[in-house]
Amino acid sequence: MSNDERPGPGHGQGPHNGAHIDFEVLGPALERGAELHLPLYEQAAAWLRELLVDTAAAGDQGVDRVLDIGSGPGVVSCLLAHAFPAAEVVAVDASAVLLERAHARAARLGLGDRVRTHLAELPDGLDALGGADLIWSARVLHHVGDQRAAVAALAGHLRPGGLLAVTEGGLAARFLPRDIGLGRPGLQSRLDAAGEEWFTGMRAALPGAVDDIEDWPAFLADAGLRTPRTRSFLLDLPAPLSAPARAYVQDTLALGLDLYGDRLDEDDHTTLARLADPDDAVGVVRRPDVFLLSAQTVHTGRA
Known part of the structure; x- marks a missing residue:
């Protein structure tokens, strides 16, 4: 199970590409999950600023x-x-x-005059967006059947000198020690394997799915972008976790139980159900040994 929505709450359109999710219910968890990862996103934003400031110093336009x-x-x-x-x-x-x-959050933070919203599917529905100096897309493109074409569609909205930043990949998030004193040791690895199987099936079932090697720098180059760069950013929250972090892990395990619990054997299914239960004495919201360690990878290319 990883923090690039394979599956789990976080930034982006969610594990079903928005088709079968009740966002009235899931929305608060998505927001809490993204807030928890703000230290990671702040690192990424600082790096993007460096790249774009270098461009501005070279005589290209600023970021507006x-x-x-x-x-x-x-x-x-x-x-x-x-x-x-x-x-x-x-x-x-x-x-x-x-x-x-998003609109309400921008208003609360005093950004209502600078952050606006636009309802659109990816890759369709983007024509009305116009151009941009920076395009950011985090853990969304893997929910599009033809990822290479989606990258090209986004690249087509870059202004000269603009930067496309795609967050895909990284390392599967770790939550649990190898032996948690419940069920068989090594549960985390088996959850990762079940999540990967689910993810492969999800990708294969997408409309227009293309069986393509997930080489994101190559996708950027094929879209005509130059000077590709890749960096990974770490979120390291050691045990014992804060209450919001425990709630995030509980949300993630509960969603995993729903999406691919049937891929687990009976013992692991029972263990996962107990870990995801907020009322169970051995659940993750009560355990002192739960942590959160995650790495997300950002790939960039310039128009």
Whole structure:
């Protein structure tokens, strides 16, 4: 199970590409999850600023328009507005419910005049967006059947010198010690394997699915972008976790139980159900040994 939504709450359109999710229910968890990962996103935003400042110093235009594709509840949209204080930021998502949360969040943070929302599916529905100096898309493109074409579609909205940043991959998030004193040791690894099987099936079932090697720098190069760069950013929250972090892990395990619990044997299914139960004495919201360690990878290319 990883923090790039294979599956789990976080920034982006969610594990079913917005098709079968009740975002009235899931929206708060998505927002809490994205807030928990703000230290990681702040590192990434600082790196993007460095790349774009280098471009401006070379004589290209500054950053006055940012698109957050698959914005979800707008946590990163608002972060990007802070990182690029002269820019208009457009939060783009297929869920009107999540965009309402993005709008409300921007207003609470005093960014209502600079962060606006746009309802659109990816890759369709982007034509009305216009151009941008920075396009950010985090853990959304793997929910599109033809990922290479989706990258090209986003690249087509870059202004000259603009930067496309795609967050895909990284390392599967770790939550649990090898032996938790419940069920067989090594549960985390078996959950990862079940999540990978689920993810493969999800990808294969997408409309227009293309069986392509997931080489994101190559996708950027094929889209005509130059100077590709890749960096990974770490979130390291050691045990004992804060209450919000425990709630995030509980949300993630509960969603995993729903999506691929049937891929586990009876013993592991029972263990996962107990860990995900907020009322169980051995559940993750009560355990002192639960931690959160995750790495997310950002790939960039310049128009």
